[in-house]
Amino acid sequence: MRGSAPSGSASALILGAWVLLTGAACAAASELGGGSSKLLSNTDRIFTRESWCCGHEKDETETAMIDVIKRRRSVRKYTAEPVSEAEVRELLEAAMAAPSASNLQPWHFVVVRDSERKGLLARTHRWSGMIADAAVAIAVCGEQTRSRHWVQDTSAATENLLLAATALGLGAVWIGIHPDRDREAKVREVLDIPEQIGVLCLIALGRPGEHKPPQHNYTEARIHHDRW
Numbered sequence: 352m353r354g355s356a357p358s359g360s361a362s363a364l365i366l367g368a369w370v371l372l373t374g375a376a377c378a379a380a381s382e383l384g385g386g387s388s389k390l391l392s393n394t395d396r397i398f399t400r401e402s403w404c405c406g407h408e409k410d411e412t413e414t415a416m417i418d419v420i421k422r423r424r425s426v427r428k429y430t431a432e433p434v435s436e437a438e439v440r441e442l443l444e445a446a447m448a449a450p451s452a453s454n455l456q457p458w459h460f461v462v463v464r465d466s467e468r469k470g471l472l473a474r475t476h477r478w479s480g481m482i483a484d485a486a487v488a489i490a491v492c493g494e495q496t497r498s499r500h501w502v503q504d505t506s507a508a509t510e511n512l513l514l515a516a517t518a519l520g521l522g523a524v525w526i527g528i529h530p531d532r533d534r535e536a537k538v539r540e541v542l543d544i545p546e547q548i549g550v551l552c553l554i555a556l557g558r559p560g561e562h563k564p565p566q567h568n569y570t571e572a573r574i575h576h577d578r579w
């Protein structure tokens with residue numbers, strides 16, 4: 352479904368993915384799948400209907416959500432093709448669909464297209480250089496005074512955004528900033544971010560110039576049943 356998800360699909364897709372991932376009841380997953388399948392009606396149908404847990408039928412939308420989650424990779428090379436405002440809007444809607452403690456939604460996003468500022472952000476640290484070639488960089492920030500859970504909340508928003516980027520056929524990577532004070536200060540200076548606002552990370556974003564296969568990270572040894 353790379354590059355083919357229609358406008359309006361990513362938020363529902365990612366919200367559903369969170370529910371599925373956190374092990375919500377099958378009934379909840381069923382409701383969500385039914386709702387979001389309408390939104391995904393134009394996507395490529397790469398899976399067929401099959402039987403799932405709790406006797407509920409796993410439809411194509413649900414499988415597509417999990418497929419996006421498993422396909423997400425860090426993409427650090429980009430083509431020169433632009434990323435549209437509509438695509439960025441879709442990503443930000445997905446980000447802001449994330450769960451947040453007490454629903455405080457402490458996030459802010461600085462969307463950077465200016466080449467000079469991207470060049471400066473690329474020099475934040477030794478693993479941020481790809482920003483120079485990215486169509487867009489996004490600084491994911493949090494109001495520290497609004498929520499003591501700003502790091503968790505903005506992390507959830509970041510993952511939503513990365514998954515939405517995958518769903519839209521874009522390439523993106525999480526570039527770590529917080530809790531490194533030096534990195535945070537550099538980004539704050541380049542983007543005029545106020546002192547009381549935390550900077551969780553930067554996201555470099557563009558049309559993928561590299562294609563990576565899904566990783567298979569599932570490890571039985573990391574799973575503990577009933578007790579450690």
Ligand SMILES: Cc1cc2nc3c(=O)[nH]c(=O)nc-3n(C[C@H](O)[C@H](O)[C@H](O)COP(=O)(O)O)c2cc1C
Pocket residue numbers: 423424425426427478479524525526527528566
């Ligand atoms: C908190 C955090 C910080 C990261 N910082 C960077 C970074 O500064 N530069 C970078 O290229 N990738 C960064 N990554 C991406 C990881 O390197 C990547 O997720 C990991 O190698 C697994 O690869 P995958 O994302 O393709 O599955 C970061 C990821 C996380 C979650």
